[in-house]
Amino acid sequence: MIFYKTFEEQQEFKQLNIRVKALLHMVASMVWSKKRYCVIVTDCLRTTEEDKALGGVGIHPTGRAIDFNFCDLNQERIFDSAFSVQLMDEINTVIPYGYGHYKTLIFHDVGAGDHFHLQVSRNRSTEILDKTLGRTNGQASDKPGSPGDQEATPETIKGAVREPESCAA
Numbered sequence: 001m002i003f004y005k006t007f008e009e010q011q012e013f014k015q016l017n018i019r020v021k022a023l024l025h026m027v028a029s030m031v032w033s034k035k036r037y038c039v040i041v042t043d044c045l046r047t048t049e050e051d052k053a054l055g056g057v058g059i060h061p062t063g064r065a066i067d068f069n070f071c072d073l074n075q076e077r078i079f080d081s082a083f084s085v086q087l088m089d090e091i092n093t094v095i096p097y098g099y100g101h102y103k104t105l106i107f108h109d110v111g112a113g114d115h116f117h118l119q120v121s122r123n124r125s126t127e128i129l130d131k132t133l134g135r136t137n138g139q140a141s142d143k144p145g146s147p148g149d150q151e152a153t154p155e156t157i158k159g160a161v162r163e164p165e166s167c168a169a
């Protein structure tokens with residue numbers, strides 16, 4: 001089950017990149033089936049200014065990142081470091097970020113408390129999927145500007161880092 005810290009976060013979640021939303025649902029299903037924990041979404045979209053203030057490098061403003069924690073059905077926070085490590089290993093193995101040394105799922109504290117940070121790359125994850133499916137004509141590509149692309153790109157956000165790939169906040 002997925003909870004949202006605030007109504008605003010729930011509304012923002014709807015605007016995120018479809019791949020990161022799907023991935024969160026998959027993670028939430030795994031977490032529930034293995035531990036009967038829920039997940040609570042604590043942060044989704046940010047303005048570039050908010051992101052910078054939190055030490056981010058511009059990935060939350062693109063709609064490709066979600067912060068969350070484990071919780072119970074009363075939305076009380078759950079800490080489980082052993083399972084956190086297991087979950088990160090599993091997700092990062094099954095769904096690699098696909099660029100550089102960056103991870104799809106990490107657990108960190110950048111000043112606002114410990115939390116998971118889930119992210120997808122701008123289009124490389126899709127390229128990996130395309131290769132897996134044997135597609136070479138780019139039909140499934142989500143490159144900026146292609147039909148159906150709903151992803152905010154860094155270029156559309158004034159002052160954003162041009163190619164934000166690392167994670168912070």
Ligand SMILES: [Zn+2]
Pocket residue numbers: 060065066067116117118168169
């Ligand atoms: Zn984050």
